[in-house]
Amino acid sequence: MEPRIIKIHNSLRAVTKVFILLFILCPSTIDAQKVYTKNGSVSFFSKAPLENIEAKNEQVTSVLNLATGEIQFSILIKAFHFKKALMEEHFNENYMESQKFPKAVFKGSVREHDKITLSKDGTYPVTVSGDMTIHGVTKQITTTGFIKITNGTPSATATFNVKPKDFKISVPKIVRNNIAETIDVSIACTYDQTLK
Amino acid sequence: MLSFRLFGLFGLVLFNIEVFSQDTTDLLKQIEVSDTVINSSYATATFKSTRLINGHTVESLGKNVLDFKISHRFGKLNGGAYNLFGLDNATTRFAFDYGITPLLMVGIGRSTFEKTYDAFGKIKLLRQTDESNRVPVSVSLASIIAVKTLKSLDTSRKLNFSSRLFYTHQIIIARKFTEKTSLQLSPTYSHRNLVRLASEPNNLYAIGLGGRQKISKRVSVNAEYYYQLPSYKLSGTNNSISLGVDIETGGHVFQLHFTNSQGMSERTFINETRGGWDKGDIYFGFNISRIFDLGKKH
Numbered sequence: 001m002e003p004r005i006i007k008i009h010n011s012l013r014a015v016t017k018v019f020i021l022l023f024i025l026c027p028s029t030i031d032a033q034k035v036y037t038k039n040g041s042v043s044f045f046s047k048a049p050l051e052n053i054e055a056k057n058e059q060v061t062s063v064l065n066l067a068t069g070e071i072q073f074s075i076l077i078k079a080f081h082f083k084k085a086l087m088e089e090h091f092n093e094n095y096m097e098s099q100k101f102p103k104a105v106f107k108g109s110v111r112e113h114d115k116i117t118l119s120k121d122g123t124y125p126v127t128v129s130g131d132m133t134i135h136g137v138t139k140q141i142t143t144t145g146f147i148k149i150t151n152g153t154p155s156a157t158a159t160f161n162v163k164p165k166d167f168k169i170s171v172p173k174i175v176r177n178n179i180a181e182t183i184d185v186s187i188a189c190t191y192d193q194t195l196k
Numbered sequence: 197m198l199s200f201r202l203f204g205l206f207g208l209v210l211f212n213i214e215v216f217s218q219d220t221t222d223l224l225k226q227i228e229v230s231d232t233v234i235n236s237s238y239a240t241a242t243f244k245s246t247r248l249i250n251g252h253t254v255e256s257l258g259k260n261v262l263d264f265k266i267s268h269r270f271g272k273l274n275g276g277a278y279n280l281f282g283l284d285n286a287t288t289r290f291a292f293d294y295g296i297t298p299l300l301m302v303g304i305g306r307s308t309f310e311k312t313y314d315a316f317g318k319i320k321l322l323r324q325t326d327e328s329n330r331v332p333v334s335v336s337l338a339s340i341i342a343v344k345t346l347k348s349l350d351t352s353r354k355l356n357f358s359s360r361l362f363y364t365h366q367i368i369i370a371r372k373f374t375e376k377t378s379l380q381l382s383p384t385y386s387h388r389n390l391v392r393l394a395s396e397p398n399n400l401y402a403i404g405l406g407g408r409q410k411i412s413k414r415v416s417v418n419a420e421y422y423y424q425l426p427s428y429k430l431s432g433t434n435n436s437i438s439l440g441v442d443i444e445t446g447g448h449v450f451q452l453h454f455t456n457s458q459g460m461s462e463r464t465f466i467n468e469t470r471g472g473w474d475k476g477d478i479y480f481g482f483n484i485s486r487i488f489d490l491g492k493k494h
Contacts, residue, residue: 034223063223072224078326084489085258085298086447089241094413094444099375105224172414175446195226 033066033118035154040189042075044162046180053087053179055080062189064154069113071128071156073106073187095169096135104134106141116147116154123148128158134167145187155190239324242334242372243380245449245485246293246301246318248406249420249438250457250465254336254370254380256320257295260491265291265305267460267483274476282480289460309459316340324372333371340364340462359390362463366404376410384422386467392430400428400467414444418453422466436469451483 040060046053059079063072077098082088092098108130110116116124129142145158161182164171171179243253246263257263267289271282279285291305291314299320306313322335342362348355363386370380382404391398406420422436429435440453456471457464458479471477 034226036223061224063226065223070223072222074224083491085261086487086489090446093241097413107222107224172445178446195223 034063034195035066035191036061036063036193036195037189037191038193040073040187042073042185042187044080044183044185046183048178048180050177051179053082055082055088055091057081060187060189062156062191063195064110064156064191066113066116066118066154069110071106071108071110071130073104073189075104075106077102077104095164095171101134101136104132106130106132108141110147116149118149118152118154121149121151132162134162135169137167139166153190153192155188157186157188159184159186161185237326237328239326239334239372242324242370242378243408244416244442244444245451245483247451247483247485248380248408248418249440249451249453249455249483250436250460251382251404251406251420251422251462252316252318252336252338252366252368253406254320254334254368256299256301256318256336257293257487258489259295259297260489261295262488262490263293263295263303264486264488265289265293265483267291267481269309269455269458269460269479269481271479272471272476273454273478273480287458287460305461307460307464309461309464311345312342312459312461312464313345314340314342314461324370333369335370336368338364338366338368340366342461342463344463355390361389362461363387364462364466366462368404376416377407379405379407381405384462384466386463388463388467396430397428400430401425402428402466404466408442416442418442418451420455422469424467430467432470433467434469434472436465437473447487449483449485451485452480453482454478454480 038061039058040062041056041058042060043054043056057075057080059076061074077096078092080088080091082091108128111127111129112124124147125144126147127142127144129140131138132141141160143158143160145156148155162185163182164179165181243255246253246255246257269287271279271285273281275282287307287309289305289307291303293301293303295301300317302317304315316338318336318338320334320336322331322333324334325331340363344360344362364384366382366384368380368382370378372378384402384404386400386402388398402422402424404420404422406418408416408418410416418440420436420438424433424435434456436455436457438453438455438457440451443450456473456477456479457469458471459465459468471479
């Protein structure tokens with residue numbers, strides 16, 4: 001072959017090797033799509049004729065994998081704080097039995113995960129569905145929410161309802177008018193940490 | 197040769213793809229899920245109330261929480277049917293207990309029995325930790341002062357105010373063994389300014405022993421025993437033995453019990469119990485506790 005062509009051929013091979021190498025090394029950038037937080041917040045509100053009950057948990061662990069859309073939450077029940085100490089005691093001892101069931105867990109996926117990229121700031125409405133386990137009982141839950149990208153950091157918000165009855169949380173008749181049959185739950189998590 | 201290389205590179209790429217799409221069904225396991233919660237790593241609700249039956253438990257009230265307590269002790273069961281087994285007679289005590297901080301509480305009360313006023317302060321010195329056994333027990337210190345305002349029948353001498361005073365100090369040590377079982381020990385020191393006879397000591401020592409066993413989420417069975425150390429037992433008195441049931445409903449705790457102590461202030465039930473279980477000097481009684489949260493409303 002002509003020396004010039006040999007040269008081009010060699011550089012092409014080199015370039016191809018570099019490209020292939022880059023392609024092999026690439027996955028680590030895609031892995032930056034696994035993000036998590038250890039201080040997400042979950043709060044709930046119960047509106048009933050005799051009493052309103054409200055509590056907030058700011059130690060929620062949540063992981064989000066934007067590449068696959070998987071989203072998971074781990075909520076320590078004892079980390080829910082109420083304004084009234086006695087209410088918190090009853091919540092743990094009598095209703096949630098947090099000694100037996102210390103955590104509530106959600107494992108699900110974000111349907112529209114391929115529409116979201118970390119590089120593009122914006123607010124994306126999403127649908128999340130998966131299994132929610134509270135008080136030892138697992139139920140399928142689907143809700144809408146938002147994933148917002150701000151400066152490359154994702155954050156998720158959603159509000160949905162749960163029924164204590166669905167999770168075998170028994171409410172005695174005597175306090176029927178103190179605890180709502182449907183509880184409003186709100187979550188807000190900012191995924192500021194990346195899983196390597 | 198080229199195809200070999202290409203094949204090798206292709207294989208490498210494949211292998212890499214495989215590694216990156218590992219089983220991600222448990223993402224939560226991949227991050228260290230910390231189970232310790234800063235504020236809630238203490239054992240809570242060792243007992244359902246700040247009193248077991250007659251005596252103090254290691255529990256205190258939350259901050260700005262008011263506990264209104266009404267206690268009744270009826271007459272002796274051996275009073276027979278004529279006295280409706282004691283229901284015809286009753287002594288009562290009502291009290292207001294208040295939580296200044298989650299560790300410090302105070303209270304004042306008044307009993308009809310010997311017209312006694314009492315006031316106390318209780319402070320939590322140590323709290324049992326949950327899960328880990330770093331701190332195995334909860335310890336509280338309670339100090340009670342009582343004033344017996346009943347007019348003396350002995351008109352030959354004037355009773356000074358100081359002669360009406362009784363002090364009781366307790367170190368309460370409790371452990372929540374399981375979700376259902378808690379036990380406590382209360383070494384007690386009492387001081388009375390005025391004694392009946394010169395031979396009687398002003399300082400008395402006793403040890404309280406108490407426990408509760410939950411039989412359902414809201415109901416528990418309690419027992420309490422105050423053992424007076426031999427040389428510090430006033431003549432004619434017995435050790436206080438009580439058995440009871442606690443029922444908790446929302447903001448109330450109802451405590452129903454049988455005891456051989458007629459009085460409800462420390463100086464009476466610890467040091468001056470005259471009833472004997474063997475003789476049927478058993479008083480049926482109850483305590484009702486109602487919690488009011490006086491904290492700022494949102």
